[in-house]
Amino acid sequence: MRSPYRVGAARCLSYEPAEVEAALALALERAGGLPSLSGEVLLKANLLAPRAPEEAVTTHPALLGALADLILPGAARVTVADSPGYIFVHQWETLFRQTGLDVLREKGVVLRPLIDDGLVEVAVDGLSLSRARVARLFLESDHVVNVAKLKTHVETEMTGCMKNLFGIADTATRKAAHRSPSLERLAQGVIDLFGIREPDFNVLDAVDSMEGDGPSRGRPVRTGWIFAGANALAVDAVASRLMGYENPWKIPLLAAAAGRGMGPRGREEIDLEGSEWGELAHHGFCRSSPRVRWIPTALRGWAHSLVSLRPELDPSLCTGCSICTRVCPVDALTMKSGKPVIDEASCVRCLCCHEMCPEGAMKVRRNWISRLI
Ligand code: SF4
Ligand code: SF4
Structure with missing residues (x-):
């Protein structure tokens, strides 16, 4: 019997449409095929965020376009959507233009804010959340395909397919999940949302991934793979090998x-299908700052205050837009x-301000213990 955790992998070394189409087809075939x-x-x-495709912040339009080409013939409508942050709610057209997605309209793809149809x-039944306000479009679409980007994340270390579904919830729900200083609690909140509706299928864009201080301020790096499953x-577990996780x-x-x-x-x-675990590791991939895994659970709260990363303003880059004050879940700004x-007393070090600052003015500060580790 085949494993329910089958993952297809295909090498893809550029975003040239023909190469992406061929690699996607291979990854899908190796994953057992795209469902109907x-x-x-x-x-x-x-x-x-409204950033250029080559910055590796967003899912690349070439991959979304190739996938849409496969789905459009059998679907009544194909919509590409996300809820990138309440801070860009009035900038949808800018977002679609700067991420390069607007060309997908020529294929007949609909581009919409995920929250366009409101929230439900x-x-x-979660460990962190008891209620959530979720995009109706996500809940009521006949099928959902999760098309994520592989990136580092200063809080959760990695963002791929599972973390991509954090974006189905509204601002208040996401802030509630971020409010605790405990990383474990944030992780449980992400899983609580993920469990509301698992997607029909997943495709992960790891042609260019993000290393360093992701998910928005790291560096793009050509890792050269498309994964599907x-x-x-299971897709995230396989892709984490690119980031060097044993x-x-x-x-x-x-x-x-x-x-x-x-x-x-377990592996x-x-x-x-399509690769060996050992073949996937990307030499020299720079992960986000490590957490202290070796500290006993009982001491984690204390240790967190010693080693967790803190936001620090670079006033020379700050334009005073005040976006950071609106994303902070505990009004610490x-x-x-x-x-x-x-x-500092209120800050729970979630680094949402770092993630969403459009100027890169909110830096990540590491104390000497963090740097040593
Ligand atoms: S730190 Fe960034 S988000 Fe905050 S006010 Fe300055 S530019 Fe805006
Ligand atoms: S100041 Fe920044 S890091 Fe601190 S709680 Fe607010 S958003 Fe999170």
């Missing part, structure tokens, strides 16, 4: 999911004389 998708099909992309409040966690289940989100009986719990459960001031 009809009616309203939502491609849930990663559109974190759902009860969540029915199970998001054991994917040391990554907070995958560890927390496995602890809740979700997804594979032996994954049926990887206030504008004074046109610049944000951090209340």
Whole structure:
């Protein structure tokens, strides 16, 4: 019997449309094929911010276009959408233009904000969240294909298929998940949302990935793979090898999911087609700053305050737009004389301000212990 955790991998060394089409077809075939998708099909992309495709912040339009070409003939409508942050709610056209997605309209693809049809409040049987407000478009589309981007993440270490679904919720729900200073609690919140509706299929854009301080301020790096599979966690586990993880289940989100009986719990459960695990490691990939895994759980709260990364303003880059004050989940930022001031006592070090600052003015500060580790 085939593993339910089958993952297809295909080499892809550029975003030339013909190469992406061929690699995607191969990855899908190796994953067992794209399921039959009809009616309203939502491609849930990663559109974190209005940034150019080559910056590796967002899912590349060449991959979304190649996937749409395969789905369009059997679907009533194919929509590409995301909810990139409340801060860009009035900038949708800018977002679609700068991410290069607007060309997809020529194929007949619909580009929309994920929250265009409003939100539905759902009860969540979760460990972090008990209720969530989720995009109706996500809940009510006939099929959802998760088309994620492989990136580092200063909080959760990695963002791929599972973390991409964090974007289905509204601002308040996401802020609630970020509010705790505990990384474990944030991970449980991501999993709570992921469990609301698992996508029909997953495709991961790792042709160019992001290394360093992702998910928005790292560096693009050509890792050269497309992954596909029915199970998001299995795809993430395989892709984590590109980032140099020997054991994917040391990554907070995958560890927390496995602890809740979700997804594979070891490499032996994954049926990887198209590559060997050893072949995937990308030499020299720069991961985000490590967390102190070796510290006993009972001491983690104390240790977190010592080693966690802190936001730090570079006033020379700050334009005073105040976006950071609006994304902060605990109101730890206030504008004074046109610049944000951090209340260190309130800050839970979620680094949402770093992630969403459009100027890169909110830096990540590491104390000497973090740097040493
Ligand atoms: S730090 Fe960034 S988000 Fe905050 S006010 Fe300055 S430019 Fe805007
Ligand atoms: S100041 Fe920044 S890091 Fe601190 S809680 Fe607010 S958004 Fe998070």
